[in-house]
Amino acid sequence: MDREPRRESVSRSAEKIIRGQRAITADAALRLSRYFGTRPAWWLDLQSHYDLERAADEIEGRITRTVKPCPMLPAAGPLK
Numbered sequence: 430m431d432r433e434p435r436r437e438s439v440s441r442s443a444e445k446i447i448r449g450q451r452a453i454t455a456d457a458a459l460r461l462s463r464y465f466g467t468r469p470a471w472w473l474d475l476q477s478h479y480d481l482e483r484a485a486d487e488i489e490g491r492i493t494r495t496v497k498p499c500p501m502l503p504a505a506g507p508l509k
Contacts, residue, residue: 452476 439460445451453461458472498504 452480 442451442457443461446453446457451457453472453476455469455473458469458476461467461472462469
């Protein structure tokens with residue numbers, strides 16, 4: 430079985446992830462964890478944190494202006 434085309438495909442996927450052009454999917458997390466000897470959840474956590482940071486950068490101000498904290502809870506701090 431020829432593994433070279435598969436290796437090139439994985440390499441292109443990794444390059445897109447590094448450039449921020451592709452998200453880390455469950456499939457990619459499994460492959461990266463196998464290669465680096467880590468847990469797949471670690472890679473998905475990285476993606477989740479990245480997504481939250483991008484969303485906060487883009488819409489945190491609008492959320493702060495439009496969504497008021499529940500008055501029954503102690504004062505809330507910024508999103509993060």
